Amino acid sequence: MTTKLGDRLLVWVEVTQSCQLKCRYCYNPWRKEPAGSHSEMSDQTAESLLDFCNDLSAKFELEFAVAGGDPTAHPDYISLSSKLAALGPTAIVTHGCAFGDSDLEQIAETGTLRLQFSIPSLNAEQFKFVTGGGRLDSLLSNLAKASSLGIPLSMSAVVSQSKKAQEDAEALIRLANMAGAERLIFNKFLPTGRGSLYEEKFSLSDTSFKDLIRTATRNVDCSQVEVFVSEEHAGVRQLKIQQPKITITFDGQVRSCSMATAQIGTTRSEARLVMKRYEQFWSSEETDDGCLCSKTSAYIKNVPTADTHAA
Numbered sequence: 001m002t003t004k005l006g007d008r009l010l011v012w013v014e015v016t017q018s019c020q021l022k023c024r025y026c027y028n029p030w031r032k033e034p035a036g037s038h039s040e041m042s043d044q045t046a047e048s049l050l051d052f053c054n055d056l057s058a059k060f061e062l063e064f065a066v067a068g069g070d071p072t073a074h075p076d077y078i079s080l081s082s083k084l085a086a087l088g089p090t091a092i093v094t095h096g097c098a099f100g101d102s103d104l105e106q107i108a109e110t111g112t113l114r115l116q117f118s119i120p121s122l123n124a125e126q127f128k129f130v131t132g133g134g135r136l137d138s139l140l141s142n143l144a145k146a147s148s149l150g151i152p153l154s155m156s157a158v159v160s161q162s163k164k165a166q167e168d169a170e171a172l173i174r175l176a177n178m179a180g181a182e183r184l185i186f187n188k189f190l191p192t193g194r195g196s197l198y199e200e201k202f203s204l205s206d207t208s209f210k211d212l213i214r215t216a217t218r219n220v221d222c223s224q225v226e227v228f229v230s231e232e233h234a235g236v237r238q239l240k241i242q243q244p245k246i247t248i249t250f251d252g253q254v255r256s257c258s259m260a261t262a263q264i265g266t267t268r269s270e271a272r273l274v275m276k277r278y279e280q281f282w283s284s285e286e287t288d289d290g291c292l293c294s295k296t297s298a299y300i301k302n303v304p305t306a307d308t309h310a311a
């Protein structure tokens with residue numbers, strides 16, 4: 001089945017609300033609540049999820065992002081991710097600081113899973129501050145190990161207001177080159193969820209964001225890594241605009257990001273079919289669109305090429 005946008009569908013799976021970090025910028029609203037109130041996907045929901053995605057795979061070319069919270073806080077995230085990978089390319093989206101002892105070896109052994117490391121800063125102090133105590137050295141040694149194990153990698157960074165932002169963006173491009181990352185995504189800080197508490201401190205204007213990335217991509221060689229930016233308050237659902245996308249929460253609700261809906265909605269019967277199927281499958285309860293970028297005119301596109309820079 002081919003829609004105007006092709007037949008690709010990104011399924012963003014929030015396997016758990018838990019996370020070992022407490023990033024000040026985190027868009028997840030539940031990160032404002034005490035950790036004890038966080039829940040994770042049950043075996044039963046995971047089974048339903050696989051059945052649901054199996055059905056979807058008859059109609060769509062699926063891709064998966066396994067996120068949360070942090071997927072590494074879920075005890076079975078590797079096994080669940082590798083089952084999803086049988087249905088389509090699957091990336092584990094993580095802060096990368098808390099892999100179990102043999103997790104990276106297991107991920108490498110699957111031969112199918114990819115990793116996306118989210119790195120808000122390469123300055124140890126700034127990293128510790130924005131992640132609420134995270135250790136940059138743990139992340140970097142895991143990134144190096146993943147790279148040496150040959151796991152396909154990508155990286156993303158939330159860009160927020162900071163004296164180090166320009167320096168950081170350039171250092172991230174260098175790191176992405178060194179680690180052999182296939183893509184690097186710069187997400188403009190979105191002041192929502194827990195991040196809303198830091199709106200004043202972290203927010204930066206669209207112009208500052210664009211200028212910063214433009215300067216970084218001019219100053220540092222980007223020939224080895226594909227650099228993407230999210231603009232206009234976008235960014236929380238990285239690949240959303242390139243393809244239709246649904247989000248599946250830890251408790252099995254299926255949500256449609258408004259942008260994804262708009263995209264899928266270009267062929268309305270597809271949208272209705274997806275929504276009808278998920279409503280029938282999961283529950284008859286109405287759900288709010290939990291997508292936090294729903295009020296934005298978000299889109300993602302390639303960073304301007306060298307030609308554009310010259311203009």
Ligand SMILES: C[S@@+](CC[C@H](N)C(=O)[O-])C[C@H]1O[C@@H](n2cnc3c(N)ncnc32)[C@H](O)[C@@H]1O
Binds near residue numbers: 019028068095157191
């Ligand atoms: C909520 S996290 C969940 C997965 C994992 N814990 C992580 O941090 O990668 C998903 C993505 O959203 C990004 N993100 C979180 N808060 C954001 C915000 N306020 N604005 C833009 N992107 C944000 C993270 O950097 C990460 O790439």
Ligand code: SF4
Binds near residue numbers: 020021023031069095
């Ligand atoms: S952005 Fe990711 S790592 Fe940071 S608190 Fe949120 S879920 Fe955890």
